[in-house]
Amino acid sequence: MNFSSDTSAPAHARVIEALLDANSGMEGSYGGDSATAAVRPLLEAVFETDDFDFWMTASGTASNALALSCFCPPTGAVLCHEQAHIERDERGAPEFFSGGGKLRLLKGFGARIERDALEAALGQINRDFVHETPADVLSLTNLTECGTAYSAAEVALYARLAHDKGLAVHMDGARLGNALISTHAKAADMTWKAGVDVLTFGLTKTGAIGCEIIILFGRARTKYADLKARAKRSGHMPAKMRFIAAQARAMLDGGLWLELAEHANAMAADLADVFTGAGFDLAYPVDGNEVFPLLPDDAAKRLRKAGALFYPWADNSSRFVCAWSTGPEDIAAVRAALAAG
Amino acid sequence: MNFSSDTSAPAHARVIEALLDANSGMEGSYGGDSATAAVRPLLEAVFETDDFDFWMTASGTASNALALSCFCPPTGAVLCHEQAHIERDERGAPEFFSGGGKLRLLKGFGARIERDALEAALGQINRDFVHETPADVLSLTNLTECGTAYSAAEVALYARLAHDKGLAVHMDGARLGNALISTHAKAADMTWKAGVDVLTFGLTKTGAIGCEIIILFGRARTKYADLKARAKRSGHMPAKMRFIAAQARAMLDGGLWLELAEHANAMAADLADVFTGAGFDLAYPVDGNEVFPLLPDDAAKRLRKAGALFYPWADNSSRFVCAWSTGPEDIAAVRAALAAG
Amino acid sequence: MNFSSDTSAPAHARVIEALLDANSGMEGSYGGDSATAAVRPLLEAVFETDDFDFWMTASGTASNALALSCFCPPTGAVLCHEQAHIERDERGAPEFFSGGGKLRLLKGFGARIERDALEAALGQINRDFVHETPADVLSLTNLTECGTAYSAAEVALYARLAHDKGLAVHMDGARLGNALISTHAKAADMTWKAGVDVLTFGLTKTGAIGCEIIILFGRARTKYADLKARAKRSGHMPAKMRFIAAQARAMLDGGLWLELAEHANAMAADLADVFTGAGFDLAYPVDGNEVFPLLPDDAAKRLRKAGALFYPWADNSSRFVCAWSTGPEDIAAVRAALAAG
């Protein structure tokens, strides 16, 4: 009954096996190894294109900040939701990596930027007015921090609006797999085909140890040398890169990442049913592996007493995150604890 | 015959086993796990004190830069050797993490700062002269980039000189074990007892996957909150910290790190004998796991033809690095290749 | 009828005279001149204390950013109103000077932070939660960007709330004189006696060419060396400081700055009467030298046609700024233009 975070889960067995496989003999450092070379074709298959460059890090925070810093100059700004991970949970990483860029916070239900807020923010940009900091990047999180998803069509619309005003589009895909499963979208449709210029493709929360892939699509590839220099300079160019690459291989090969995301989503759906069945409303729709019930104090207490771990969240809700390792027994335990009240 | 770098080596089997052990059940994120908790007593034993705080990252570059940024303000400088890794191989990481601090480069044979250069640099510091950037940190690398070592007594002398002028003392110990073995020093004597305020304790090159421990000793512990904030902000607070901690446990438990360093040093000593036996001088004394022969072109060619991997280095030397996994067969192969000339 | 900004006004004649006086013979550079030495006693008289250090720059943006950067670390944040000059009109200067700190935006009518918003923001600070950026400074603007004022008592209350949570208190006093006149407060009562740690004391808008004084009060004086280093490093340590000091002397000597502020306030009061007399509401109370009438389009057009210069502002209002050089004829011209409708 540990629903505190999908980062509290262990890694999938195949990830560990892949580390074992990779741990053999001498290999080139800093990405010059055979495991890293094997990642590219797997990404090509996932994204149905070879028009991209990529870099792998062990950190979602670093991957977001590195991606943003390639597009947001020190004198610029990033548009994001006011509950975005880059604003709330990264201790100023985007500001640090960009050299003092700003985040401009947009509103919207369930951590989804609402169209009016986006259009208003875009409308206010005046690149000729030197006193104000104009936005240079739009950052969308999918799955969002409230467990809701943007459809591929919505991403495409928002990306078009942003591009029309000269902004680049970043997607924080720390839980991309979960969003793809629930929106029935293919990875390509949700990303580059929708206009995403740079993606943080997260595999850590999905089931790896620490593996996030920054992908520059199409014309954004001009930033690749800058990305590598920034990765090196920030300590995100591991000497023994093969061990991050091995994780990527394990997760991408045969679609394990989507399998695990699908399972986590299914557990979340079951958990949501438990809460609604017990008469509790949900603060947000369940579009992925997170459930946000509006629990009365006594229900929350009962759950904690029974050993459930979860966090208080925005809008008086509680956050329950299902991981690849969450099992039906965890769901059943919640049901039992609630019923015992 | 791959002597390109100790970072080209795989990880030791016990490191991988430790990952397997750690990969069980849910655990607290961001260092709130049981594996991380188990590291502290091991460090207490190694350093014979409990008067320290520590943080683990997967990157030596990040660990150095984080350590320095806690002591070097944006308006300050770091004294280091002109061949120091922080100057030559980290793409400006100290400047980035410190917010624009400077490195002041000192000379000295074999990447060891010479005392006169240090005293001259310290003597020039005038904190009241606002136009010039004064030094706030002395950074010593031990083992140095040329495979030479400072003795504990030398470190203590340099640290005293630095402290007398108000500087903090950092040690880049990416190959600390190798230096300890050759100088017959205990970890405590080489570090906090010698006046080191903050240590980058490297285990990656010694045999881990990616595991570097930043240790704040004594009064430097006041920087711990700042260190954690900077680690978070730079993407060096991994969600699944247990997998870095597991590496530290494997390496520290039973002194594996010293065992592996001792082996690498022994291989280097044998390799040095091969070179000198073949009539080639060494550019620097061999105080660790690196050998820098002065090879004539034809000898270098012969070695490369035989499959040896190594880098051209300063002073017309060639760098050969022995790793924990280097075996007598590698040394024998070099001997054979040279003899075949 | 140029009400576009008090920065569009020329300098007062006595400021120019003081430049002439200062322009004689050789003088020490970088503040080592006799004019600079003469500023301190004048400030002591104005602030009724000698427990302060100060630095002069020609720029309000720089003075704010320098002041904030001494108290807001790269990992920290500044609380300010969402319409504050430091957020809206300084192109990210606080983020730049602090090395990537954040601004946290608070709401409140008429650019005055409302107490509930401040208390909520202070209540959310959790310095032990490393993922979020805690606030380290509260920045109050007085006179605010909407021409409203905080009373000395309000500043004292807010400062106490901020200090209780460990924050330093900054006042952006670009129009301090105007606020002092309207609140009938003495400079000491509005600043250090109310708990202000660091003040940007603006004289440019009041009637100088470019003269802003950063004042560190009491315990904040420990930041003086840091302030000077940051001033030097950012190009705000002019070689010929005597020419900024001369402006300060002219403005402070005999209370010219307050005289000019009083005049500008009086003009604004008259202008406000013109607008209300013509039947137009004001968006905000007139606590200084700025008037924000809610003008219908035809009235605005008529004024512009008659040659009036002013800016559209928040809440559908128009901003009219009176300067030291604004005369009754300017007010009369507005009245006439409105009456001609």
Added chain:
Amino acid sequence: MNFSSDTSAPAHARVIEALLDANSGMEGSYGGDSATAAVRPLLEAVFETDDFDFWMTASGTASNALALSCFCPPTGAVLCHEQAHIERDERGAPEFFSGGGKLRLLKGFGARIERDALEAALGQINRDFVHETPADVLSLTNLTECGTAYSAAEVALYARLAHDKGLAVHMDGARLGNALISTHAKAADMTWKAGVDVLTFGLTKTGAIGCEIIILFGRARTKYADLKARAKRSGHMPAKMRFIAAQARAMLDGGLWLELAEHANAMAADLADVFTGAGFDLAYPVDGNEVFPLLPDDAAKRLRKAGALFYPWADNSSRFVCAWSTGPEDIAAVRAALAAG
């Protein structure tokens, strides 16, 4: 007998007159004034081209750092002489403005970069090697910090070498006029025609209060919007820009700046004659307004006792700077003091 610095001199009378002229009526802020508009044609005449953009600040340090930051990314470096003002006297301003770029220090007699050192540094640049920081800008100071000059042909040669390796070329022209006079070069020949991309055109030391003009030539004009944003953000976009512009007008109109530089150079030549006539060698040739005699202790003491102000300098020399306001009586006083020995 104050030879401490040309920044210790007052401003020329015509500069003050120009301030008086400019101090009339309301004007647009932030460069939108008539005085600023009048500077452009004067610059066109001086540089014999209209293919440039410019920005004015009151600070040489800021102008250098702003200029460099437009061409040196955070991951890059600037090549400069080890005695360059940007290295020695600006408290890390280039590092700050660039976001953590590095300075790479080159050697050469008399603060002039020697060709071999430049070619070696250029030869080491390997933009594909991500671990090392490549140089992106060459910064030449003319007149140098040792009072020596590069000829226009030398600048052209160095610029060509730098351009061939993809570097931009910056000239720190804090004493440009002095160099032009002694090399008999026209401003155009020394700058854009020689390949200088961005110039810091200093007028402060020449006789203004605080007036430095950053000029982007030709293809460097693409950086103009970036330059303005960085100027704003660093507090170098003064609201009342007209007062900086007025200084530029006074100095450029009728060639006053060259007249004043010529006078200062002539005084320096006379002063050099005094020293050599008294039997003292000069450390460097006198190519401008600075003289560096090698004074025995007793001669230095005698001078100081007679009231002479000057600084100890590199190579055991003493620095004497002549300003526009230095007169024959100052030279005579030195002669007398030396003769009195």
